[in-house]
Amino acid sequence: xxxVEQHPSTLSVQExxxxxxxxxxxxxxxxxxxxxxxxxxxxPQLIIDIRSNVGEKxxxxxxxxxxxxxxxxxxxxTETQPExxxxxxxxxxxxxxSNYKLTFGKGTLLTVNP
Amino acid sequence: xxxxxxxxxxxxxxRGQDVALRCDPxxxxxxxxxxxxxxxxxxxxxxxxxxxxxxxxxGLPSDRFFAERPEGSVSTLKxQRTQQExxxxxxxxxxxAIxxxxxxxxxxxxxxxxx
Numbered sequence: 001x002x003x004v005e006q007h008p009s010t011l012s013v014q015e016x017x018x019x020x021x022x023x024x025x026x027x028x029x030x031x032x033x034x035x036x037x038x039x040x041x042x043x044p045q046l047i048i049d050i051r052s053n054v055g056e057k058x059x060x061x062x063x064x065x066x067x068x069x070x071x072x073x074x075x076x077x078t079e080t081q082p083e084x085x086x087x088x089x090x091x092x093x094x095x096x097x098s099n100y101k102l103t104f105g106k107g108t109l110l111t112v113n114p
Numbered sequence: 115x116x117x118x119x120x121x122x123x124x125x126x127x128x129r130g131q132d133v134a135l136r137c138d139p140x141x142x143x144x145x146x147x148x149x150x151x152x153x154x155x156x157x158x159x160x161x162x163x164x165x166x167x168x169x170x171x172x173g174l175p176s177d178r179f180f181a182e183r184p185e186g187s188v189s190t191l192k193x194q195r196t197q198q199e200x201x202x203x204x205x206x207x208x209x210x211a212i213x214x215x216x217x218x219x220x221x222x223x224x225x226x227x228x229x
Binding site: 004006034036042043044045046049089091100101102103104105106107 | 118145147149154155156157158159162164169170205212217218220221222223
């Protein structure tokens with residue numbers, strides 16, 4: 001099955017700096033890569049996603065890049081703000097037999113210091 | 115409400131007790147998932163329903179775990195003879211999509227503590 005590795009596990013940045021979180025996946029059939037944000041005690045919420053026919057996607061201060069050859073994808077947050085502080089999870093799923101199932105990374109605790 | 119609703123939000127059980135966790139998905143969402151999230155970890159897949167059909171239960175840790183969605187809407191996750199290692203947040207999520215590339219809408223979760 002799919003295995004998703006996520007790094008770093010914790011990340012601390014100053015307000016206004018950029019933050020980058022990286023994930024690798026093992027199943028070359030995976031073709032959908034969402035990122036979820038989870039604030040303490042809250043539900044995970046989708047912030048951005050990318051499909052394998054696209055190399056990069058941007059939404060305001062958030063961008064995701066995908067390298068299918070290397071089987072890794074990254075989340076980039078620019079001009080970070082204290083409200084960006086949360087745990088971020090990457091995930092992957094594949095078309096085919098288990099296409100309904102997302103496999104999540106272990107998460108990155110992002111702290112943005114004012 | 116418009117979101118996924120789970121109850122109870124918090125459950126404390128003595129080891130050996132049975133528990134039942136309920137999920138009300140967003141109306142009209144065909145797909146329903148249960149995930150288990152241990153402290154400091156990412157959600158781990160337990161089981162998947164498409165309408166009332168349980169298409170995958172490969173993530174259920176043991177035969178003490180059972181899930182149902184009899185009418186294709188509300189779902190219940192039941193854990194029999196709870197053990198300490200069952201302590202976790204149980205997240206329910208629903209999606210309009212049948213394929214795996216649709217947004218998952220999560221509930222707030224049910225935090226189970228087994229003493």
